[in-house]
Amino acid sequence: MTLDHPVPIKDLKSDVKPIWCPGCGDYGVMHAVLKAISELQLDPAHIVIASGIGCSGRFPAFVKTYGFHGIHGRALPLATGVKIANPNLTVLAVSGDGDGLSIGAGHLPHAARRNVDITYLVLDNAVYGLTKGQPSPTSAWGMKTKASPYGTVEHPLNPVAMMLACGTTFVARGFSARPQELAEIVKQGILHPGFAFIEIISPCVTFLDTYAFYKQRVVSIPENHDRTDRMAALALAFETEKIHLGIFYQDPDSHPHHTTLSEMRQKISGSYSLQALLERFRR
Amino acid sequence: MPINDIVIRVAGESGEGIVTIGEVFVRIAAFSGLEVYTFRTFPAEILGGHVIFQARIADRPVLSQGDDINVLVSLNQEGYDTHVSELEAGGIVIYDDAVVTPRDSDRHLLYPIPVSQIANSLNFPRGSNLVMVGAMVQLMGLPFERAEQVVRRRLGRYAEMLPKNLEALAAGYRYAQERFPSHPPAYLVPPEQIAEEKLVLTGYQAIALGALAAGCRFFAGYPITPATDLMEFMASELPKAGGTVVQAEDEIAAINMVIGASFAGLPSMTATSGPGLSLMIEAIGLASMAEIPIVVVDVQRAGPATGMPTKTAQGDLYMAFYAGADEAPRFVIAPSSVEDCFYQTINAFNMAELYQMPVIILSDQALAPRVETCTFFNLENIRLWKRQLAELKPGQPFERYKITHSGVSPITIPGTPGGQYVAEGLEHNEQGHPDYSPEMHRLMTKKRWNKVNAARHHVFGLENAVEEWGDQDAAIGILGWGSSLGPVKEAMVRAQAAGYRVAALFPKILFPMPDVRIRRFIRGRRILIIPELNSLGQFARVIEHRYTRQLVQDSISVISLNKYDGLPFRPVEIFEEIKRVSALLTRRTWPR
Ligand SMILES: Cc1ncc(C[n+]2csc(CCOP(=O)(O)OP(=O)(O)O)c2C)c(N)n1
Ligand code: SF4
Numbered sequence: 001m002t003l004d005h006p007v008p009i010k011d012l013k014s015d016v017k018p019i020w021c022p023g024c025g026d027y028g029v030m031h032a033v034l035k036a037i038s039e040l041q042l043d044p045a046h047i048v049i050a051s052g053i054g055c056s057g058r059f060p061a062f063v064k065t066y067g068f069h070g071i072h073g074r075a076l077p078l079a080t081g082v083k084i085a086n087p088n089l090t091v092l093a094v095s096g097d098g099d100g101l102s103i104g105a106g107h108l109p110h111a112a113r114r115n116v117d118i119t120y121l122v123l124d125n126a127v128y129g130l131t132k133g134q135p136s137p138t139s140a141w142g143m144k145t146k147a148s149p150y151g152t153v154e155h156p157l158n159p160v161a162m163m164l165a166c167g168t169t170f171v172a173r174g175f176s177a178r179p180q181e182l183a184e185i186v187k188q189g190i191l192h193p194g195f196a197f198i199e200i201i202s203p204c205v206t207f208l209d210t211y212a213f214y215k216q217r218v219v220s221i222p223e224n225h226d227r228t229d230r231m232a233a234l235a236l237a238f239e240t241e242k243i244h245l246g247i248f249y250q251d252p253d254s255h256p257h258h259t260t261l262s263e264m265r266q267k268i269s270g271s272y273s274l275q276a277l278l279e280r281f282r283r
Numbered sequence: 284m285p286i287n288d289i290v291i292r293v294a295g296e297s298g299e300g301i302v303t304i305g306e307v308f309v310r311i312a313a314f315s316g317l318e319v320y321t322f323r324t325f326p327a328e329i330l331g332g333h334v335i336f337q338a339r340i341a342d343r344p345v346l347s348q349g350d351d352i353n354v355l356v357s358l359n360q361e362g363y364d365t366h367v368s369e370l371e372a373g374g375i376v377i378y379d380d381a382v383v384t385p386r387d388s389d390r391h392l393l394y395p396i397p398v399s400q401i402a403n404s405l406n407f408p409r410g411s412n413l414v415m416v417g418a419m420v421q422l423m424g425l426p427f428e429r430a431e432q433v434v435r436r437r438l439g440r441y442a443e444m445l446p447k448n449l450e451a452l453a454a455g456y457r458y459a460q461e462r463f464p465s466h467p468p469a470y471l472v473p474p475e476q477i478a479e480e481k482l483v484l485t486g487y488q489a490i491a492l493g494a495l496a497a498g499c500r501f502f503a504g505y506p507i508t509p510a511t512d513l514m515e516f517m518a519s520e521l522p523k524a525g526g527t528v529v530q531a532e533d534e535i536a537a538i539n540m541v542i543g544a545s546f547a548g549l550p551s552m553t554a555t556s557g558p559g560l561s562l563m564i565e566a567i568g569l570a571s572m573a574e575i576p577i578v579v580v581d582v583q584r585a586g587p588a589t590g591m592p593t594k595t596a597q598g599d600l601y602m603a604f605y606a607g608a609d610e611a612p613r614f615v616i617a618p619s620s621v622e623d624c625f626y627q628t629i630n631a632f633n634m635a636e637l638y639q640m641p642v643i644i645l646s647d648q649a650l651a652p653r654v655e656t657c658t659f660f661n662l663e664n665i666r667l668w669k670r671q672l673a674e675l676k677p678g679q680p681f682e683r684y685k686i687t688h689s690g691v692s693p694i695t696i697p698g699t700p701g702g703q704y705v706a707e708g709l710e711h712n713e714q715g716h717p718d719y720s721p722e723m724h725r726l727m728t729k730k731r732w733n734k735v736n737a738a739r740h741h742v743f744g745l746e747n748a749v750e751e752w753g754d755q756d757a758a759i760g761i762l763g764w765g766s767s768l769g770p771v772k773e774a775m776v777r778a779q780a781a782g783y784r785v786a787a788l789f790p791k792i793l794f795p796m797p798d799v800r801i802r803r804f805i806r807g808r809r810i811l812i813i814p815e816l817n818s819l820g821q822f823a824r825v826i827e828h829r830y831t832r833q834l835v836q837d838s839i840s841v842i843s844l845n846k847y848d849g850l851p852f853r854p855v856e857i858f859e860e861i862k863r864v865s866a867l868l869t870r871r872t873w874p875r
């Protein structure tokens with residue numbers, strides 16, 4: 001649902017003061033998302049933001065859309081239920097890297113298989129922020145924390161490559177410190193009719209300050225990248241020298257889950273009557 | 284020899300068509316105007332493994348699967364050998380004499396039917412099941428026209444096979460007629476006129492139909508025996524009503540989808556069994572905390588971990604009542620028959636929607652697949668309770684979790700302008716903003732429990748919230764829950780005929796507990812028998828705990844009757860307990 005005018009970003013913020021530490025990447029992400037909502041002239045009463053648990057999971061409380069702050073790792077199934085129940089809603093889901101890629105990782109391939117029309121933002125700080133600094137599925141190998149005093153012995157995931165391999169119809173990466181570019185990616189993700197997975201690098205200044213690291217390495221995806229080419233996207237995702245930002249892949253023929261469902265219903269329904277159904281059981 | 288109250292057991296290997304024979308035969312009986320009640324076991328493996336399909340058929344309402352078997356139908360030697368000991372003396376064996384050799388032939392009446400041979404002679408080897416059904420129809424005294432009608436209706440989908448199937452049915456019927464011109468001593472006499480309007484359906488179908496009647500439009504589930512049938516039925520019917528069924532990636536996803544869909548405005552449901560319910564517990568806490576209406580069906584099965592997927596139990600009562608982090612109010616409902624499944628599911632949706640709470644329905648492995656005849660559901664008398672929508676006032680912030688007398692706060696549905704809020708799983712204030720202050724947690728905890736108390740006063744006005752019967756002044760009371768109601772009722776008929784005095788009460792809505800009704804029921808009794816299919820006596824412990832003072836002051840003893848062998852109660856087991864307990868009471872030493 002769009003309005004005939006944009007809602008200014010300041011009017012999209014709720015009265016709840018964010019609990020995030022000063023300098024946390026999540027502020028940048030929030031600004032970019034609100035900018036995208038404003039510029040797309042979306043009606044906040046028709047937006048639902050579902051989230052899991054983590055610093056990132058607090059996101060819905062700070063914006064004036066509908067929101068659902070659920071349990072750890074379940075933002076995607078929650079958002080899936082919302083979208084199926086009312087396809088007219090714009091549905092976003094927000095997770096951290098622990099929420100989305102560890103406890104909730106089992107839902108990722110299935111959201112991709114369904115191609116449910118959700119924009120999924122994974123705020124990746126490569127650490128567990130809310131629980132105070134444990135390693136996460138994207139932490140670098142050997143990272144020392146209180147929970148891994150001798151260094152982690154697990155290798156980090158590559159979320160973009162993983163989601164490309166799952167058949168996701170829209171895969172992108174953004175950076176909280178580049179809010180203009182991020183807002184554009186989020187906009188494209190919302191407009192994409194299907195499952196849009198966006199990994200957002202969003203550093204945790206308190207437990208793992210990676211701003212300097214990323215600022216040296218991030219580059220925008222080259223102009224000449226063909227974003228309808230999944231294999232080319234995978235090659236970019238696996239590049240190690242540079243960390244690419246932008247839209248890796250978008251399926252131009254994406255057919256969203258709710259459309260498939262309504263086509264199926266149209267094929268079978270005709271006129272429904274419970275009384276007629278009961279008659280099938282009359283002796 | 285019983286006439287018009289017969290227990291027939293069909294036994295053999297799964298895959299031999301035991302269930303087809305049983306299901307077609309009971310429908311023929313039901314369509315002939317008789318009442319039916321089935322019990323079936325499931326093979327441990329998909330291919331092969333021993334199964335039984337049992338049907339009790341009578342000319343009056345059937346309350347349980349019965350005790351003895353009157354007729355044994357066996358299609359292989361193992362089926363015969365395993366079950367013949369349960370066949371009453373003088374009982375009837377109907378069998379394929381090409382593969383079964385009855386050993387104990389003096390004790391029983393033998394009706395050999397060479398079903399495979401007959402089917403082969405029709406050039407239709409797969410028709411042997413219908414040959415058997417035809418023979419059973421004839422021997423048990425059912426009308427052939429009804430049998431034909433049922434076969435047409437049930438197997439009509441395979442139109443090209445229909446003439447062959449009907450031929451097999453007729454051949455079996457004719458063979459039995461010629462070979463055994465007179466009736467066996469046990470048989471059925473269908474009524475002249477089929478009086479009342481009846482439905483013939485299973486427990487899970489009744490739950491699904493209740494859900495549809497209550498306006499359920501979203502279902503998500505993950506396959507698990509014995510709840511899968513419910514999902515499959517919904518998958519076929521819900522889309523026709525404009526709804527959606529999702530087979531989720533796991534139970535956690537299923538219940539979170541259900542919560543999301545309900546948040547977005549649709550009455551929503553999931554169904555599972557004990558192992559799946561364990562996985563859903565955290566999310567049930569979320570529905571309780573965020574105050575989102577959902578209905579969760581638990582078709583209980585036996586054993587922890589994977590346990591015995593194909594066996595029955597009533598062991599999930601504690602989990603349904605209490606499981607989860609800290610305290611999460613929820614409602615629990617236990618239907619006691621197929622018909623009750625329909626109406627209690629409507630109660631479940633009504634309570635979920637009105638009080639914005641998770642509701643757990645406790646069915647079980649015996650009740651869900653059971654076929655029963657029941658009075659035709661009257662859709663016109665159904666009253667639906669809806670969630671109360673907030674009246675939004677411009678300029679005033681919407682308080683999603685407003686403290687009210689009943690604890691129920693009016694809600695908005697996403698898409699409503701100005702109604703934006705965050706459904707919050709953290710402790711929160713009236714606006715739904717996170718708030719961990721001691722006062723707020725106390726206030727909100729109370730608010731959530733107030734809904735249980737409001738419901739307690741409200742729902743026990745419903746005429747089907749409890750069922751109470753028997754001798755009001757009896758010293759012995761039976762207090763039970765769920766699907767053991769039928770066997771208890773039947774045992775009480777026998778007990779009363781034998782001069783024992785017993786009263787019984789079954790709450791259908793277990794949480795909130797109908798305190799007033801239970802207190803009144805136990806007043807003046809000396810012994811309460813609490814039969815349950817679990818080893819701890821979970822309901823008995825709840826009753827003891829909740830009514831300690833009254834039980835102690837009035838010297839009322841609680842006796843748990845626990846059965847935990849994976850099988851439902853037989854009426855005789857309850858009857859024996861009534862006799863045993865009555866004898867205890869006559870002892871001088873029993874407390875007065
Ligand atoms: C079932 C469950 N397990 C564990 C937790 C504790 N917990 C809360 S947030 C979190 C991880 C947060 O990390 P991440 O998802 O990366 O979010 P961030 O705080 O970094 O934004 C954990 C383990 C919980 N709330 N629930
Ligand atoms: S702990 Fe880290 S992730 Fe959490 S708010 Fe602070 S900076 Fe952000």
Ligand SMILES: [Mg+2]
Pocket residue numbers: 054096097098123124125126127128129136
């Ligand atoms: Mg994190």
